[in-house]
Amino acid sequence: MDAETQNNIILKFDDVSISYTPGVNAVKNVTADIRKNSITAIMGPSGCGKSTLLRAVNRMHELYPHITTTGKILINGIDILKTDPIKVRRMAGMVFQRPNPFPTMSIYQNVIAGYSLNGINLPKQEKDAIVEECLRNVGLWDEVKDSLNKKGTFLSGGQQQRLCIARALALKPDVLLMDEPTSALDPIATNRIEDLLVGLKDQLTIVIVTHNMSQAARISDYSMFMYLGDLVEFDSTQKMFTNPNDKRTEEYLNGRFG
Amino acid sequence: MENKLKIRKFKDKAFFIAVCAFSALAAVPLVAIIVKVVMKGYKQLNMDFFTETSPTTFEAMIAKASGSLIPGGVLNGLTGTLIMVGIAAVISIPFGIMCGVYLSEKPKAAFSGLIRFLSELIQGIPSIIVGMIVYSWIVLPLGSYSALAGGVSLAIMMLPLVIRSTEETLKMLPSSLKEAGLALGCSYKSVILKILLPSAAGGLFTGVLLAISRVMGETAPLMLTALGSTLVNWDVTAPTSALPLLIWEFYNDPNLVDMIWSSSLLLLVIVLLLNLAAKAIVNKRRTA
Ligand SMILES: Nc1ncnc2c1ncn2[C@@H]1O[C@H](COP(=O)(O)OP(=O)(O)OP(=O)(O)O)[C@@H](O)[C@H]1O
Ligand SMILES: [Mg+2]
Numbered sequence: 001m002d003a004e005t006q007n008n009i010i011l012k013f014d015d016v017s018i019s020y021t022p023g024v025n026a027v028k029n030v031t032a033d034i035r036k037n038s039i040t041a042i043m044g045p046s047g048c049g050k051s052t053l054l055r056a057v058n059r060m061h062e063l064y065p066h067i068t069t070t071g072k073i074l075i076n077g078i079d080i081l082k083t084d085p086i087k088v089r090r091m092a093g094m095v096f097q098r099p100n101p102f103p104t105m106s107i108y109q110n111v112i113a114g115y116s117l118n119g120i121n122l123p124k125q126e127k128d129a130i131v132e133e134c135l136r137n138v139g140l141w142d143e144v145k146d147s148l149n150k151k152g153t154f155l156s157g158g159q160q161q162r163l164c165i166a167r168a169l170a171l172k173p174d175v176l177l178m179d180e181p182t183s184a185l186d187p188i189a190t191n192r193i194e195d196l197l198v199g200l201k202d203q204l205t206i207v208i209v210t211h212n213m214s215q216a217a218r219i220s221d222y223s224m225f226m227y228l229g230d231l232v233e234f235d236s237t238q239k240m241f242t243n244p245n246d247k248r249t250e251e252y253l254n255g256r257f258g
Numbered sequence: 259m260e261n262k263l264k265i266r267k268f269k270d271k272a273f274f275i276a277v278c279a280f281s282a283l284a285a286v287p288l289v290a291i292i293v294k295v296v297m298k299g300y301k302q303l304n305m306d307f308f309t310e311t312s313p314t315t316f317e318a319m320i321a322k323a324s325g326s327l328i329p330g331g332v333l334n335g336l337t338g339t340l341i342m343v344g345i346a347a348v349i350s351i352p353f354g355i356m357c358g359v360y361l362s363e364k365p366k367a368a369f370s371g372l373i374r375f376l377s378e379l380i381q382g383i384p385s386i387i388v389g390m391i392v393y394s395w396i397v398l399p400l401g402s403y404s405a406l407a408g409g410v411s412l413a414i415m416m417l418p419l420v421i422r423s424t425e426e427t428l429k430m431l432p433s434s435l436k437e438a439g440l441a442l443g444c445s446y447k448s449v450i451l452k453i454l455l456p457s458a459a460g461g462l463f464t465g466v467l468l469a470i471s472r473v474m475g476e477t478a479p480l481m482l483t484a485l486g487s488t489l490v491n492w493d494v495t496a497p498t499s500a501l502p503l504l505i506w507e508f509y510n511d512p513n514l515v516d517m518i519w520s521s522s523l524l525l526l527v528i529v530l531l532l533n534l535a536a537k538a539i540v541n542k543r544r545t546a
Contacts, residue, residue: 058441063433086443094441100434104456114442117452164438171442 010036010205011057011092011175016071018052018061026052028229029071034175034222039197039206041216041237044226045252050209053226054177057207058092059085075175090114092175093168098184099160101152101167108148110163111135114171134166138196158189165196169204176200178208182215194219213253217241225249292526298516299523307331307520312488312504318513328514332521334490335504338405341492342484342500343470345409350416351466357417358424359450377418388414389479397483405491405498408484415476416469423465427458460543464536471532475525477502501525 011034018027027049034040042050052061057075061067062085073080080088101110111131115122122130131148135141140162144155152163161181168176178197182190197206198219210216216223216237223240225233225248233240233249244250306329313321313330321328357377361370380388388411396407431454439449455462480486485497486507501521508517 060437060441063437063440085440086445089441089443094437096434096437096441098434100432100438102435102438102453102457104453104459114444117439117442117444117448119448167442 008036009033010076011207012072012074013053014072014074016053016056016069016073018049018056018067018069020052020067022068026229027056030226030231032224032231032234034205034207036205037201037203038221039201039208039219040222040224041220042207042209042224042226043211043213043216043252044224044232046211048226049229050226051179054179054207054209055094057175057177058089058094060094086118090171091173092177093171093173095161095165095168095176095178095181097180099157099164101155101160101163103151103153105152106149107135107144107152107155107163110152111166111170113167130170134170135163137169137200138162138166139192140166156189158185158192161185161189162193162196165193169200172204174204176204176206178206180209180211183211190215225252227252295519295523295526299519299521302327302517302520303523307524308336309333311490312499312507312517313514314488315511315513318511318517322513322516328517332501332504332517332524334487334499335501335521336524337490337492338408338484338487338499338503339474339501341405341494341498342409342412342480343474345406345494346412346416346473347466347470349410349413350420350469354417354420354469355424355455355462357421359428359455361421361425362428363450373421377421380414381418384478385411385415385476386478386482389482392479393482400495402495403483403485403497405484405494405496408480408498408500409494411479411483412473412476415473415479419469419472420465423468424458424462427461427465428454430461431457460539464539467532467536467539471529471536474529474532475502477506481506501528 013030013032013034016027016030017025019025030053042054044050055061056069057073057080059080061069069081075088075091078091080091102113105113108131109116111134112122112127115127115130132141132145135144140159143159144150147154152160155163161184165176165181182193185193194215197208200206208220220237223233223235223237224231225240225244225246227248233244233246235245240249241253244253304327308331310329310331311334312332313328317330318328357373360367361373364370392407392411392414396410397403400407435453435457436449439453440446444453480500480503484500484503486503487497487499491498502525505518505521505525508514508521
């Protein structure tokens with residue numbers, strides 16, 4: 001790999017293995033480089049370790065002490081497993097499968113939650129600006145600008161999910177991790193989020209787990225195919241969808257299993 | 259086919275009637291108590307009842323002889339109950355919530371086992387024994403019965419209830435809430451203080467209300483700790499009255515025995531209101 005591509009790597013998996021039960025790896029020796037300002041889709045049959053791999057990046061596994069992670073994960077060259085998890089999570093934001101706005105907070109408060117919860121007190125003007133910018137980014141501003149003080153949980157599922165994306169964007173992460181963010185949404189809401197992700201590409205790098213192959217084909221630049229914890233194939237989406245290297249990838253993409 | 263359906267309908271109906279009948283039967287004693295308390299107690303519930311302290315046996319005797327209502331009220335009991343329940347709440351709510359948080363966060367830790375064991379133990383202890391323990395802890399060293407001692411004994415009885423309700427409420431919160439907070443780079447402390455506890459506030463409040471209504475009628479531990487008093491007393495180191503203590507005193511005095519109905523009615527109404535408030539909060543949370 002030449003120096004220029006090397007510089008373009010924002011997220012690096014180096015021989016990452018993760019296990020829930022000792023001796024059984026849910027993710028096995030994954031090595032991969034994710035390029036800056038790209039969208040990378042992680043695909044694979046249910047239970048192959050997609051979520052497990054993704055959640056390792058912002059150290060969600062630490063909530064559960066029985067989970068062990070080995071190998072190295074680097075963001076911008078920083079070994080995140082040896083860094084303060086709070087810093088790591090600011091670099092790598094996460095959007096979950098189910099929208100999870102904070103039920104006690106208004107829409108406005110949800111967007112700036114990343115600041116207020118961390119005790120960062122911004123002047124009102126600055127907060128207003130962040131809220132407006134992030135809600136515009138996710139295409140929610142026009143829908144909610146008159147009800148910013150309503151609870152976030154009053155929104156529809158798709159709106160809630162966009163609110164959660166706005167909340168993650170507010171902290172200006174370098175990497176946005178998304179675990180099947182549209183699986184609970186209807187096609188229209190899904191479309192909006194897909195457009196949004198493509199539009200966000202110049203600001204950050206997106207890694208998205210998806211079961212929806214046409215979604216991966218539509219929006220991603222690179223694709224990973226995982227199977228039983230192994231990273232079987234990792235290539236440009238175009239290559240993977242037209243001419244996959246591995247037979248298993250081909251079978252999966254043709255809908256023969258999964 | 260027709261027939262089968264008819265039989266089924268008949269069975270359903272019979273079952274329904276049986277259920278209604280048995281529930282009615284179970285409700286009879288409850289209704290009987292309430293009716294009796296209301297019938298006998300309402301006459302005495304006038305303004306004086308809330309603004310005057312409890313009458314002496316002599317005053318009551320004279321009033322009865324002239325055929326009028328017993329004078330005086332239960333103000334000393336009301337204020338005493340207020341103070342002691344207040345002390346109990348101030349002690350048991352923070353401790354109970356902290357323990358509840360610990361239990362729900364570290365359900366398998368050894369310390370959690372200890373908390374659970376102690377909390378079940380306290381719940382199983384007869385309340386008179388709680389009174390005796392507090393008597394030796396506080397009444398003896400201070401050299402006097404006091405509202406403080408009464409409040410502490412009520413706090414001990416409230417603690418397991420608050421712990422349990424906190425733990426259950428927090429366990430009902432989805433783990434996605436906590437993950438959402440952590441994913442935003444929040445510290446563990448602020449996830450608990452600023453996300454989990456506020457989200458659980460309704461449930462915690464309900465639990466506290468139910469715990470209060472549960473200990474408000476406790477009499478036995480107060481006999482050994484607060485003792486009782488005929489005066490309205492705001493000094494927490496002096497003997498103090500409480501509603502259930504007054505009921506007990508009225509019961510023991512042939513001239514005052516008529517007062518037990520009105521005091522019981524008052525206690526019943528307060529407890530009922532607390533329970534209704536707790537229910538209303540639960541319902542509101544369900545629909546919100
Ligand atoms: N909390 C857990 N405890 C134990 N094993 C787990 C846990 N979560 C996941 N696993 C196991 O780890 C493996 C990978 O799970 P993971 O959730 O990463 O799959 P996934 O690819 O995200 O699947 P899906 O597409 O269904 O979301 C599975 O075999 C699963 O059984
Ligand atoms: Mg998953």
